[in-house]
Amino acid sequence: MAFKFFDKLSQDFSELLNDKKEYNVIIEVDKEENKKLFTAHSVVLRYRSSYFDKELENATTNGNNIKTIIKPNISAQIFEIILKYIYSGIVDIENTDTKTIYELMFNANELELKELSVKLENYLIESKASWLKTHFSFVYHSIFDRDKFKDLKNFYNDIIVKYPNLVFDSEDFTSLQETALISILERDDLKVEEIKIWDYIIKWGIAQNPTLPADLKEWTKGNFKALKITLQQCLPLIRYFHIPVEVIWKKMKPYKKIFEEQLWDDIIQHSISPNEPITSLILPARIISNPELPSRIISNPELSSRENESFSTIIKNDHVTELSSWIDQKSTIYSLANIPYEFQLILRGSRDGFHSQKFWNMCDGHDGTIVIAKVAGTDEIVGGYNPLAWDKFSEGGYVKTNDSFIFSLKNGNIQNSILSRVKGGDNALYYRCYNDQNIYGPEFGSCEFVLKSEASDFTQDKQCQCWYSADGDEDYEDYYENYYEKSIRTTKDQFSISEYEVFKIIKKQIPIR
Incomplete structure (x- = not known):
């Protein structure tokens, strides 16, 4: 022993x-x-x-x-x-x-x-x-x-295959080193439309030459030559002959001068007469059966349940019936069979990232949305409904609507949901100006539900809030006015989240039975 x-x-x-x-x-x-x-x-x-x-x-x-x-x-x-x-x-x-x-x-x-x-x-x-x-x-x-970090490389290879837009749309995409970019472009299983790959490559090449004029009309032969030299290892990896003819003229012709003459002639000939032989090498088409991150739609919750397909990592079918009833201001809850809405997933934090700017980029222009967040370390599910369109180019300030609401949902140890509708409507939501969008995500009322992070990640620091000023609350009543009916949490403590999702609420085109 x-x-x-x-x-x-x-x-x-x-x-x-x-x-x-x-x-x-x-x-x-x-x-x-x-x-x-x-x-x-x-x-x-x-x-x-x-x-x-x-x-x-x-x-x-x-x-x-x-x-x-x-x-x-x-x-x-x-x-x-x-x-x-x-x-x-x-x-x-x-x-x-x-x-x-x-x-x-x-x-x-x-x-x-x-x-x-x-x-x-x-x-x-x-x-x-x-x-x-x-x-x-x-x-x-x-x-x-590096020869090390094999598990991390496998992790990223899986991302590249499944969710390539996380690579190309990332804020630091243009800082990606050339050898890494080439390894991505070489993949046949890169699920991105080829013309989008062209756009990304041009964006990356221009970023490596910061002195290039912003207006393409002002470019000199030397400017085009500089871009051509920068992209000389990337350009041969684009599948030109699988790009639709209608976008060749719009997207590629302005950069004609960076092509080898023979290649450009073959691109034009192939677009006019695809069955005619050409000199240039024709690379195989990429596998793009699912070129974008999928948007999960729940049109029949019972069917989703039977097929074990989870439209959400946070809410369940009974939450959908409740939320749908609140949107329509019904006094009774819809049955599963009579839900009049489809919930289309726009954003999921664990899939798309928890940076506040990601919210504004992906949700911009979408109206009729529900934001749902899981409070880290608890059973709490909180969120809000915005019938208006999110606007990333807003000058900042309160937005008026009489139909928004915030809520917490029953889950685990929490037996009853809480619905809190906007009062008056003048201060229903607060749209942050562009400079603040690196910290603030969706914001309802006076911090009565807001996703916020000074670390640029809603999961990292406890900056999210569901604040509410109760009568006699000296710490808050002088600074925060209530614009919603009631508090959706029992504590004013700030928190981080473990997951969040944004759904677009779409009216079904079928009669309700």
């Missing part, structure tokens, strides 16, 4: 890290004003990391027999976490933001701390998938040319 005292061992080695008497290694990290020196013991570093074992062989030694290792590309914050792990085997990331966790994984890999790197890689995939999707280009750029 063996008695194991790993906790005490870890504690003792943690104390050794802080012992300044016997150290024989100084590690200098970070740059300029952030530069910091850490002391360590060569015997610990060598046996915990093969990287440090090799570094110590070549490190310079001063007169006091102390070796120095310089790592300017690792932040002091990250290295402090790594050094504690090396000595104690403990890493606490409970209150650490996701980007720091990613950088920690990346640096652990660089320092050949495989155990830590793999653990963090799996954690990101399992628990921070939405962040990985939102920051696709940033992460993919850094892992693409």
Whole structure:
């Protein structure tokens, strides 16, 4: 029988890290004003990391027999976490933001701390998938040319196949490195219309040449040549001969000068006489059976239930009947068979990302929508109905409607739903101006239901709100006026969300039985 005292061992080695008497290694990290020196013991570093074992062989030694290792590309914050792990085997990331966790994984890999790197890689995939999707280009750029991070690469390859618009529509798409972009363009299973790929490639190429005039009419031959050189590895990967003739003239002809003469002639000939032979190579058509992220429509909840098809990850069929009745201001709840609406999914956080700007981009112009959010760490489901169109180009301010409402839905330990209709209607919703859309998503009343995040991710910080001023509430009544009938939560605490969805409510074209 063996008695194991790993906790005490870890504690003792943690104390050794802080012992300044016997150290024989100084590690200098970070740059300029952030530069910091850490002391360590060569015997610990060598046996915990093969990287440090090799570094110590070549490190310079001063007169006091102390070796120095310089790592300017690792932040002091990250290295402090790594050094504690090396000595104690403990890493606490409970209150650490996701980007720091990613950088920690990346640096652990660089320092050949495989155990830590793999653990963090799996954690990101399992628990921070939405962040990985939102920051696709940033992460993919850094892992693409490396032999490591196979699980992350598989994760992203799956995204590229299933949801390519998460790649092409990401905010940092134009920062994607050329080799990574080429690897995507080479895929036959890229489910995107070819003319859209052309648009994305042109966008990427122009972004690499920031001095190009904004107006294409002002471009010189030199401007077109610069774009052609930038895209010389990408252009051969576009499936030109599978682009509809009607869009060739509109989308491609303005950039005729970046084509090789023979290729352009073949594109035109093929568009006129598709059966005539051409010189240029014809690549096979991509598989685009599902070129866009699917919009799930529930027209018959009973059928969806029978087929085990979930139109939502948050609400169920009984919620649909309730919400439909509220929209029509019915005193009784519709039956499943008599629901007069279809719920068309526009946005799902776990699929499309939790950045507030994603909401404004994907929901802009859609009227008659329901926003539904799952409060993180609870059974609560909260949301709001907006009969008007969302407007990402709004100058900012309150929007008037008499038909909006906010709500919480029965779920788990919550036995009864709460409906709260707008009062008066002048201040039913608040549309944020463009500058605020990086923080604020949908907002009903005076913060009576709002999705908000200063970390640009509704799941990351507790900034979402369902505030309500009760009579005598000195903390709120001087600052917040109630524009809805009642509070939809029992607490004013701010919260983050674990999921949210936006549905467009469409009137059925069939008679109600």
